[in-house]
Amino acid sequence: MLYKKNVAGWEIWVRLLAGAIMIACGLLGLKGMPVGYLIAAVGVLTALTGVFGYCPACAVAGRKLRAKP
16 A cells, blocks of 8 residues: 555545535536636545545645544
């Protein structure tokens, strides 16, 4: 495995939902505008952190998941 998960289970669902909302707002709400495409791209990255359970920014900050007892 190239990475170690650093996103909690509940946070995965929040990231997936937030990514979907950003994609929809960027592509539908700001149709044809460059800032809309930028928001949609950030939404894709946010959703990908939820899909893989790994966030590079959290890894740089040193975030680790607690071990389950």
